[in-house]
Amino acid sequence: MPAVGEHGRPEHLSDDSFLYARCAVVVAGRSAFASVLDNPANFARFTTAEAAHAESILDVASDAYQEKTGRDWDHVEEYDYETGSNEELW
Numbered sequence: 001m002p003a004v005g006e007h008g009r010p011e012h013l014s015d016d017s018f019l020y021a022r023c024a025v026v027v028a029g030r031s032a033f034a035s036v037l038d039n040p041a042n043f044a045r046f047t048t049a050e051a052a053h054a055e056s057i058l059d060v061a062s063d064a065y066q067e068k069t070g071r072d073w074d075h076v077e078e079y080d081y082e083t084g085s086n087e088e089l090w
Contacts, residue, residue, distance in 0.1 A: 013047055015083040021046045023054035 013021065024046040025036050035042045058081060062073035079086045 010044070010047060017047070017051070018083050019081065020051040020053075020055050023057050024051040027054045027057055 010018070021043065025033055025043065028046070032042075032046075036046070062075075065071070065073045065075075
């Protein structure tokens with residue numbers, strides 16, 4: 001398993017790549033998410049360049065709101081999704 005740095009991020013991943021890999025785990029579904037929680041080594045398969053495609057899930061709520069209402073999404077989350085932004089819970 002690769003060396004792990006701050007926030008549990010594999011050292012070879014940038015903060016953005018780590019975010020995209022986390023998105024890829026979520027996109028892969030409940031069983032993938034559970035397998036990574038059960039064994040963090042399973043996370044490695046989500047750290048490929050293709051993981052960046054999963055970033056689009058970060059905009060699902062705002063895109064759906066805008067499509068449904070025709071208005072801009074004006075919601076600020078309590079916690080930012082960026083790697084390490086919630087220092088208390090990282």
